[in-house]
Every structure is written in structure tokens, then in C-alpha cells.
Amino acid sequence: METAEYQKQRDEILNRPMCFREAAVEDIEALDDKHYKVAGMTVEVIPDVARRLDKYIGTNSQQVGQVKRYYGEYGATNLRNYLGRSVKPGKKVVLQANATTGKVTGVERIGEHMIVPQTFFDFADMFMDRNNYLPHKMEFRDNRIHLMLEATNPQYHSLLKGDDVLSNGIMLSWQPGQMAVSNFYVRLVCSNGMTRVIDENVARTSTATPQVLTEMLYLPDNQLLMSTNLSTLQEKVIEAARCRASLREMKTAKEILLSNGVDDVVAEEYVPYKELVKEYKEAGHRINAKNRAYAEGNQNVWELYNNLTEFATHNHEFTSHDPRRTSILIESMNLLDKERDLKPRLTLNS
Amino acid sequence: METIVKMRDVKLRASLFANYTTGTVLDELLCSYRGLPKGVNYMVVGDPGVGKTTVILDLLANVMKYAPEAKVLFVSAEMNEIDLAVYVQRFPKFGDIDIMFIEPDIEGKKRHLPLLQEQLNKGWDIVAIDSFNELQGIIKEEENITSHQAETYLLSLIKKHNKAMNEAKKNTTFLTIQQVTKRGNFMGTNRLKHMISAMMELRLDNPKNVFSDRYIIFSKHRRGDVGVKLYFSLSTTGDVNYNERRFNEERRLRHIHSNISSQIRDFANKFENVINTKNLQNGNS
Numbered sequence: 001m002e003t004a005e006y007q008k009q010r011d012e013i014l015n016r017p018m019c020f021r022e023a024a025v026e027d028i029e030a031l032d033d034k035h036y037k038v039a040g041m042t043v044e045v046i047p048d049v050a051r052r053l054d055k056y057i058g059t060n061s062q063q064v065g066q067v068k069r070y071y072g073e074y075g076a077t078n079l080r081n082y083l084g085r086s087v088k089p090g091k092k093v094v095l096q097a098n099a100t101t102g103k104v105t106g107v108e109r110i111g112e113h114m115i116v117p118q119t120f121f122d123f124a125d126m127f128m129d130r131n132n133y134l135p136h137k138m139e140f141r142d143n144r145i146h147l148m149l150e151a152t153n154p155q156y157h158s159l160l161k162g163d164d165v166l167s168n169g170i171m172l173s174w175q176p177g178q179m180a181v182s183n184f185y186v187r188l189v190c191s192n193g194m195t196r197v198i199d200e201n202v203a204r205t206s207t208a209t210p211q212v213l214t215e216m217l218y219l220p221d222n223q224l225l226m227s228t229n230l231s232t233l234q235e236k237v238i239e240a241a242r243c244r245a246s247l248r249e250m251k252t253a254k255e256i257l258l259s260n261g262v263d264d265v266v267a268e269e270y271v272p273y274k275e276l277v278k279e280y281k282e283a284g285h286r287i288n289a290k291n292r293a294y295a296e297g298n299q300n301v302w303e304l305y306n307n308l309t310e311f312a313t314h315n316h317e318f319t320s321h322d323p324r325r326t327s328i329l330i331e332s333m334n335l336l337d338k339e340r341d342l343k344p345r346l347t348l349n350s
Numbered sequence: 351m352e353t354i355v356k357m358r359d360v361k362l363r364a365s366l367f368a369n370y371t372t373g374t375v376l377d378e379l380l381c382s383y384r385g386l387p388k389g390v391n392y393m394v395v396g397d398p399g400v401g402k403t404t405v406i407l408d409l410l411a412n413v414m415k416y417a418p419e420a421k422v423l424f425v426s427a428e429m430n431e432i433d434l435a436v437y438v439q440r441f442p443k444f445g446d447i448d449i450m451f452i453e454p455d456i457e458g459k460k461r462h463l464p465l466l467q468e469q470l471n472k473g474w475d476i477v478a479i480d481s482f483n484e485l486q487g488i489i490k491e492e493e494n495i496t497s498h499q500a501e502t503y504l505l506s507l508i509k510k511h512n513k514a515m516n517e518a519k520k521n522t523t524f525l526t527i528q529q530v531t532k533r534g535n536f537m538g539t540n541r542l543k544h545m546i547s548a549m550m551e552l553r554l555d556n557p558k559n560v561f562s563d564r565y566i567i568f569s570k571h572r573r574g575d576v577g578v579k580l581y582f583s584l585s586t587t588g589d590v591n592y593n594e595r596r597f598n599e600e601r602r603l604r605h606i607h608s609n610i611s612s613q614i615r616d617f618a619n620k621f622e623n624v625i626n627t628k629n630l631q632n633g634n635s
Contacts, residue, residue: 017620018617018620019617019620019621019623019624020614020617020618020620020621021617021618021621021622022614022618039622041622041625041626041629042625042629043625044628095621097621097624097625098624099620099624101628102624102625102627102628102629102631103628113610113611113614114614114617116610116613116614116617118606118609118613119606119607119609119610119613122602122606123603123606126599126602126603130595130599208606208607208610209607210600210603210604210606210607213603213606213607214599214600214603217599217603
């Protein structure tokens with residue numbers, strides 16, 4: 001990515017009409033399922049925002065639904081307000097309104113204050129300048145930015161035989177409630193991306209104070225910290241290459257795609273979960289929550305992971321800037337990090 | 351000066367605001383308009399071994415380099431000639447600084463307060479005292495007075511010379527090194543704390559590790575920024591090396607942080623406009 005292109009995209013993002021409002025959770029008053037009162041304003045929220053607000057006050061849509069069934073809309077609203085007022089003081093969220101529709105389309109928890117996009121980009125510029133990085137790719141949506149950086153001095157590492165990665169890439173991420181610095185690796189054989197937050201304690205923050213930003217700015221100086229993820233990743237990759245994926249892991253992988261808005265047909269192409277369940281059924285085995293974890297899939301975990309990262313990196317379903325690409329990378333890494341359902345076995349046919 | 355004045359009627363020489371420069375990035379920290387101001391009293395505190403004496407002597411030597419006509423005095427109540435001789439061997443640039451040694455006189459025949467008064471009355475541009483606590487103790491013993499009285503004498507002396515009440519009419523700047531408690535806190539009365547122009551702290555990133563990074567930070571500053579760190583290291587060749595790059599980065603980050611509030615307000619205004627517009631269209635209250 002040329003620097004001029006990065007600056008153009010950056011300026012486009014900063015010039016977008018962004019509407020955010022910080023609010024204490026206890027000050028948000030529910031009026032009904034779709035309307036809330038915030039700082040004297042009546043706002044209409046989308047269902048996802050209502051669900052998240054319910055979560056922040058300690059309930060969920062099922063519970064609210066139950067109360068509504070017996071006590072009506074009035075009862076459900078009272079429940080929400082009662083719980084909202086009981087929340088520990090000081091918990092804050094930021095609401096995002098869509099400038100066109102006027103509805104609140106986003107909400108997330110924040111620290112003392114939200115992190116504004118300008119801070120993120122100012123920090124990103126300083127980070128690149130100080131640590132000798134260049135912009136490689138940027139993904140953005142209303143409230144998510146992922147900026148992948150490549151080092152001017154690239155380093156390579158071998159994960160498996162014949163499978164090298166570019167190992168010193170960095171990803172800077174922004175959302176109104178947090179910023180993070182992650183390792184970003186690119187597999188050379190297929191150019192699929194892989195990402196992992198460097199260290200939750202120092203590389204993820206909900207407050208952009210000068211002290212915290214300074215620590216994050218100097219992260220690349222700490223070689224041990226920077227390389228820890230790579231060692232862990234290598235161990236996970238080796239294990240994944242030796243372990244068969246279970247049907248449970250395949251289901252999780254498919255759900256990663258579905259939850260990011262991928263069509264079921266497309267998701268099935270990459271993770272043929274339904275197909276396998278059908279094959280098991282034809283063989284006389286009914287797959288359910290109990291046996292899913294020890295039913296073998298048709299590929300090893302490394303292949304499963306690679307299918308997800310291939311989709312994330314190379315699909316034509318999303319625009320090139322869509323941060324769902326990186327969301328899938330992050331969730332795929334979470335899947336890789338989990339303990340394996342099926343341990344490697346030695347058989348007569350091995 | 352009259353008891354009650356209007357500041358617009360107070361006339362001060364323009365040269366009073368021409369600061370002494372060290373030629374290093376430390377100038378940015380010493381004052382918002384760069385350099386060490388005239389007629390101020392900066393207290394210098396820090397963990398043991400962090401380099402207070404070295405940094406101050408280095409500052410004095412640098413000032414002398416850029417202003418050879420400046421009269422600079424180091425009052426040493428902590429180290430004697432032998433200690434400083436070893437010091438100067440390690441840091442030769444300190445060899446040209448005028449030094450007044452003040453040691454407790456066991457026989458009780460010497461009185462250092464009159465000697466100090468006599469020297470200061472000649473008029474000096476910059477006087478560094480190492481340390482205030484030690485000097486106060488010596489004066490207290492020699493004059494047979496209380497600590498509070500000794501502190502009063504010294505503060506009066508400093509204030510008098512800040513205001514150029516000496517033969518050479520120089521607004522003397524004082525850099526007063528002070529000891530800290532075991533917890534690293536300033537050792538001195540609240541009165542002392544209130545009467546200084548700035549508190550310059552020299553700290554270690556990790557107080558339990560003398561090899562950890564060192565920095566200078568002002569926790570009180572009437573002439574400059576508080577809370578900005580300037581990292582430094584002590585080289586074997588005698589110079590104090592300041593990390594200018596890191597200092598500029600931290601200043602830039604502070605500037606970024608200071609803009610956040612206004613940006614959040616802008617976003618909130620846009621949010622309100624969008625919601626109010628929608629509500630008006632829908633006829634909501």
C-alpha cells in the first residue's frame with residue numbers, strides 16, 4: 001500500500017460524519033424495546049444495540065422476553081431500568097448514531113473516555129515513524145479499524161517445513177472502547193494472514209493516556225515480548241497439523257463464518273460441516289452435542305484453520321476494507337488456541 | 351516594592367527573562383521559553399544514586415560553555431575536596447566550576463553562615479547547593495538554633511538573592527539538591543515546598559534497580575510543564591546524555607491526549623444534531 005493511498009484512506013475515515021456519545025450505563029433509561037432516553041434525548045436503537053445494552057446491565061434477551069411474556073412491555077422496561085440503576089457507578093459506554101438514519105447502530109463499553117479515531121491515527125503515524133514500519137493494508141467500518149503494517153526490514157520464520165511466515169508484521173486496531181497492537185504474520189505459501197494480540201496487559205488499552213501510548217509505542221523494542229507469540233503460534237501449528245479436527249471444531253469454524261455474515265452455502269464450501277453430519281447419519285451415527293467433540297472431521301485442524309484464513313484474506317464476498325476479514329482471522333486464531341478435541345494417535349495405518 | 355501594586359505598573363528588565371541555556375534538550379524542560387530562568391529557586395530531588403549531583407554539575411558546566419561570563423557557584427555540603435577530586439577525574443568538565451566546600455567544624459570554631467552570606471553578597475548568576483538538608487543541619491549546629499530557624503535563614507537568603515539584593519545586582523538562580531525519604535518522598539517542610547519555583551525530580555523507572563532507565567520530571571513547575579519525562583543516561587566520559595527523541599515523542603503524545611476532550615465534544619454535538627433532527631422529523635419530543 002502506498003503511503004499516499006494510506007493517507008487518503010485515513011483522511012476519508014476522519015472526514016466521515018461520525019456521531020458518538022458517551023454515557024454512564026446507569027444514566028441510560030429504557031423506554032421500550034427500541035427506544036431509550038440518553039442525556040435528555042430519545043434515541044431509537046437497532047436490535048443488536050438493545051441486546052448489548054441488556055448484556056451490560058446483566059440480563060439478556062431471553063430473560064427480558066420471559067418477563068415481557070408475563071408482565072408485558074411495561075414489565076420488561078421496568079426490569080431493564082431497575083437493573084440499569086443497579087449497575088456499579090462509573091461504568092460507561094459509547095453510543096454511535098448513523099448520520100443518515102438517526103438510529104443508534106453501535107454501543108460498546110469504554111474506559112474513562114472513548115478513544116477517538118484521530119488519536120489512533122496520530123499514534124499509528126508515530127508508531128510507523130519510530131519503529132520503521134509502512135502501511136500494508138487498512139480495513140475499516142463505522143466503528144472498527146485494522147491497520148496492518150509491514151516492517152521496512154522484514155523477518156521470516158518457519159512454522160512448519162515448507163511453510164514460512166513473514167514474522168514481524170504489526171496490526172494496529174481501533175474501536176471506540178479500545179486500541180490494540182498485535183503481531184501480524186503472513187504465510188508466504190498462500191499469503192493468508194494470521195494475527196495475535198502481543199500481550200493483553202501492555203498491548204491492549206481502553207484508555208489512551210500518554211503513559212499507555214508510550215508503552216505501546218515502545219513495544220517493538222521488547223524482542224522477547226514480540227517473539228513470544230511466534231513461539232506459541234508455532235507450538236499450536238505443529239499440534240494442529242497432527243490433530244484431526246473434530247466435528248465440534250468444524251462446527252465452530254463454520255459458525256465463525258456465519259456470524260460474520262457469510263452465506264451458508266459459501267461457508268459450507270470452506271467448512272463442509274453439514275456434509276459430514278449427513279455422511280455420519282448415513283453411516284448410522286446421529287451427531288449431537290455429546291458426540292460432536294470426538295467425531296472425526298475430514299481434515300486436520302491446521303487445514304481447517306487455513307480454510308478460514310484463506311477466506312478471510314482472499315474472499316470476494318467482502319470489500320477489501322471490510323474489517324470482518326480481520327475479525328475472522330482473530331476468531332480463527334482463538335479456535336487454534338483452544339485445547340484440541342482429538343489428540344494425535346498412533347495407529348497401525350499411521 | 352509597595353505593599354499593593356498593579357502588575358501593569360511593575361517594571362522589570364527585559365534581560366531578567368533572558369534564560370541561561372545548556373545547549374541540550376533539558377532547556378525545553380527547565381522553562382516553557384527554554385533554558386534556566388533567572389531569579390528562580392528549583393529544588394532537585396531524587397532516589398539515591400540516580401545522578402542528582404552529576405546532572406546539576408553537568409548543567410552548570412554547560413551553562414558556562416554557552417555563557418562564559420556567567421558566575422556559577424557549587425556549594426558542596428555533601429562532598430569534600432577529595433570526593434570531588436575523584437568525581438572530576440571521572441568528569442573533567444566539572445573542573446572549572448567554582449566550588450565552596452562546607453563541612454561541619456568539629457572544633458566549633460568556624461561559622462559557615464556568615465561565610466556563605468559573604469560569598470552570596472558578591473552576586474552570582476547560578477548557585478547550586480548540595481544538599482539543602484545537609485547545609486541546614488550544619489547551620490543549625492553552628493548557630494545553635496532550631497531546624498526551623500536554620501531553614502528560615504536559608505530561605506531568606508535565597509529569596510533575597512533571587513531579587514538581586516547583592517553587590518552585583520544579579521537575580522541569582524538557585525538549584526537546591528534535597529534528599530528524599532526511604533519511600534522517595536521529598537524531605538522537607540511544606541513551607542519549603544511552597545517557596546520553591548519548581549520541583550525537579552530525578553527518578554529511576556524501577557527504584558529497586560539502579561540500572562533501570564533514569565529520567566527527569568517536574569512535579570511542580572511555575573515556569574514550565576509538569577509530568578513530562580526526559581530520560582537520560584550517565585556516560586563514562588562525563589556527559590549526561592539526554593534522550594531527545596523519546597522526550598519529543600512523549601510531548602507529542604501528551605499533545606495528542608490534550609486534544610481528545612474537544613474531539614469527544616464534537617462527536618457528542620454531531621450525535622445530538624442527528625438525533626434531534628430525526629426526532630423532529632418523527633415528531634418525537
